[in-house]
Amino acid sequence: MDFYFGLIQIIGVHTLLGLSAYVILLTGQLSIAQAAFYAIGAYVSAMLTVLWGWHIVPALFAGAAMGAFFATLVGFPALRVRGLMLVIATLAFGEGVRLFFFNFDYQIQKGNVKVGPLGPEGFRQIRYFPENGWTTFDVMLFVWVFVILVMALIWWVDRSRYGAVLRAVGDDELAAQSVGINLTAVKVSAMTVGGGIAGLAGCLYAHYTTHIEHLGFGVLQSVFAVAYPIIGGMASVFGTLFAVIFVQGILVEGLRFLGDWRNLLFGALIIVAMVVRPTGFLDALMLKRFARWFALGRERA
Amino acid sequence: MLDFVQALIDGILYGTTYALIGIGFTLVFGVMHKINMAYASASIGAAYVALVVGGLVAGASAWLVFGLSFLLGGLFGLLVYLICFHLIPLGNENATLMSTIGMLLLVDELIAHATQGMPQNYPSTAFGEEMVRMGELSVRGDLIFVFAVSVVAMGALLALLYRTRMGLATRAVAQQPVAAQLCGIQVVKVNALTFVITGLLGGIAGALVCSAVGTLSILITGPLTVKGLIVTVIGGLGSVPGAIVAGLLVGGLENVVLYLRGVTERDLYVMLLMFAFLVFRPNGIFARGAGRD
Numbered sequence: 001m002d003f004y005f006g007l008i009q010i011i012g013v014h015t016l017l018g019l020s021a022y023v024i025l026l027t028g029q030l031s032i033a034q035a036a037f038y039a040i041g042a043y044v045s046a047m048l049t050v051l052w053g054w055h056i057v058p059a060l061f062a063g064a065a066m067g068a069f070f071a072t073l074v075g076f077p078a079l080r081v082r083g084l085m086l087v088i089a090t091l092a093f094g095e096g097v098r099l100f101f102f103n104f105d106y107q108i109q110k111g112n113v114k115v116g117p118l119g120p121e122g123f124r125q126i127r128y129f130p131e132n133g134w135t136t137f138d139v140m141l142f143v144w145v146f147v148i149l150v151m152a153l154i155w156w157v158d159r160s161r162y163g164a165v166l167r168a169v170g171d172d173e174l175a176a177q178s179v180g181i182n183l184t185a186v187k188v189s190a191m192t193v194g195g196g197i198a199g200l201a202g203c204l205y206a207h208y209t210t211h212i213e214h215l216g217f218g219v220l221q222s223v224f225a226v227a228y229p230i231i232g233g234m235a236s237v238f239g240t241l242f243a244v245i246f247v248q249g250i251l252v253e254g255l256r257f258l259g260d261w262r263n264l265l266f267g268a269l270i271i272v273a274m275v276v277r278p279t280g281f282l283d284a285l286m287l288k289r290f291a292r293w294f295a296l297g298r299e300r301a
Numbered sequence: 302m303l304d305f306v307q308a309l310i311d312g313i314l315y316g317t318t319y320a321l322i323g324i325g326f327t328l329v330f331g332v333m334h335k336i337n338m339a340y341a342s343a344s345i346g347a348a349y350v351a352l353v354v355g356g357l358v359a360g361a362s363a364w365l366v367f368g369l370s371f372l373l374g375g376l377f378g379l380l381v382y383l384i385c386f387h388l389i390p391l392g393n394e395n396a397t398l399m400s401t402i403g404m405l406l407l408v409d410e411l412i413a414h415a416t417q418g419m420p421q422n423y424p425s426t427a428f429g430e431e432m433v434r435m436g437e438l439s440v441r442g443d444l445i446f447v448f449a450v451s452v453v454a455m456g457a458l459l460a461l462l463y464r465t466r467m468g469l470a471t472r473a474v475a476q477q478p479v480a481a482q483l484c485g486i487q488v489v490k491v492n493a494l495t496f497v498i499t500g501l502l503g504g505i506a507g508a509l510v511c512s513a514v515g516t517l518s519i520l521i522t523g524p525l526t527v528k529g530l531i532v533t534v535i536g537g538l539g540s541v542p543g544a545i546v547a548g549l550l551v552g553g554l555e556n557v558v559l560y561l562r563g564v565t566e567r568d569l570y571v572m573l574l575m576f577a578f579l580v581f582r583p584n585g586i587f588a589r590g591a592g593r594d
Contacts, residue, residue, distance in 0.1 A: 030395060077576070085534065087336065087398070088336075088531070088533065088534045089534065089576075092572050092575050095527055096569060096573075099568055099572070102565060103565050103566065227402070230395050263406075263410040264411065266407075267403045267406030267407030268403070269403075270403030271384060271385060271400045274400040275389060275400065278396035
């Protein structure tokens with residue numbers, strides 16, 4: 001049973017990661033730096049709980065805040081470049097952060113062991129959950145509380161005026177600017193929110209895996225983060241959740257019986273998904289169709 | 302000081318392969334305004350298939366493998382175009398980005414599967430063991446070979462772009478696809494041709510990288526993709542001369558940092574260089590004002 005709880009934890013954390021890219025994608029920007037904010041959140045919160053004995057909840061918020069802070073820093077140069085330039089710029093930023101953690105040593109003597117991040121070996125001994133007697137089930141619930149909170153928040157924001165502004169910038173920057181929308185504020189705030197969510201995901205990830213290292217925060221992780229909303233479709237947050245379940249639940253775990261061939265099929269299925277549904281699974285048209293089904297059901301009842 | 306100059310020369314020579322990869326990215330971007338993330342992977346893939354096919358012929362020389370890699374690169378370029386670009390609507394940038402990333406993962410996995418994750422020895426050319434001495438400096442023969450082949454390939458590309466009707470059509474599509482179509486240029490054909498041309502370049506680059514490193518493994522493709530993209534940004538998206546200069550710059554800087562600061566910090570400084578460019582010259586080395594994207 002613990003295996004499934006673990007899988008649900010992974011799906012939760014990846015949903016957060018996907019949602020962090022979703023918010024930024026709403027403004028039409030594609031950021032391949034999400035793994036960097038994820039890494040910052042993971043390292044910061046793990047250092048707080050392990051080295052300085054914080055409680056997990058304030059550590060989570062501190063990690064998310066650090067993610068948001070660095071995202072703001074990256075957001076400002078993002079104003080100078082757009083589109084595919086931004087993809088490359090954020091990709092390089094992500095690699096830079098990974099290389100920073102590759103070189104980052106900070107260890108403290110605790111009892112008779114040294115704990116803390118140790119360069120290429122990574123950060124071991126993040127034992128907050130086991131030390132405090134949390135079971136896998138507890139951790140899963142804890143992760144999903146945050147997933148549901150963030151999903152509800154974004155779902156609500158999407159229907160508010162701010163969500164409309166985000167989408168307006170994403171659809172047509174020039175038009176949005178001419179009706180008086182402050183592009184700088186919108187883009188940087190979206191980037192900040194995205195960074196914060198990725199930081200939060202990183203904190204949760206660090207604490208359930210108990211061992212983080214720079215390899216877990218490479219370009220591939222960032223690519224996954226943007227892949228979820230693109231595959232799932234940008235019409236609704238549920239598209240992202242759907243894509244995470246499709247990728248992590250079906251492609252990664254479900255195809256395990258294929259052994260070595262699974263990895264081959266993985267790339268091929270992403271290509272097929274994009275060729276068959278270029279705007280993602282849950283695009284505006286699909287959403288309307290679902291809405292109509294629900295409406296019909298209500299009329300009959 | 303001598304070692305410093307030595308490191309700089311070696312780096313610049315090796316940088317020509319980055320320039321080739323950068324040209325591939327920048328040319329596709331210039332013509333289609335899209336990024337082909339699978340480019341470096343497909344290039345290494347071409348080098349690998351050339352190695353396997355070349356190995357079937359008894360006593361095959363390195364030249365045969367290089368020639369095969371060149372041709373296969375073109376074929377792979379066309380395949381990438383047909384699978385990842387042709388079937389997806391033109392206006393959908395994110396979808397093609399994702400599909401080429403899928404292709405990148407697929408090609409990497411295919412190579413890993415075929416080689417069982419083992420690095421493969423890659424043939425070096427006849428110049429492999431030679432050292433050219435200039436005073437107290439000495440230069441590896443194979444790096445000079447890499448440099449010479451890259452220069453020839455770039456020269457051929459520039460001649461193709463600026464001296465032939467085909468090149469004219471390519472540049473026309475890059476500038477104004479709609480107007481080019483109205484003039485009777487077949488845009489789809491030009492797009493496909495761009496992929497073949499960049500693929501041919503990539504095939505050479507892949508073989509050169511593998512022979513300079515001495516082995517072929519999928520560990521090469523990731524860094525090569527990232528370096529190629531950085532070269533593209535520093536040179537300015539869509540600028541071929543920019544990509545050439547930026548490739549040499551990145552190669553030189555990388556090797557100097559490697560010499561001064563060690564291997565763990567090597568890539569960090571390349572990233573910093575790119576950030577400096579993003580902040581101070583966001584349109585690249587040969588920037589032409591505000592017309593970005």
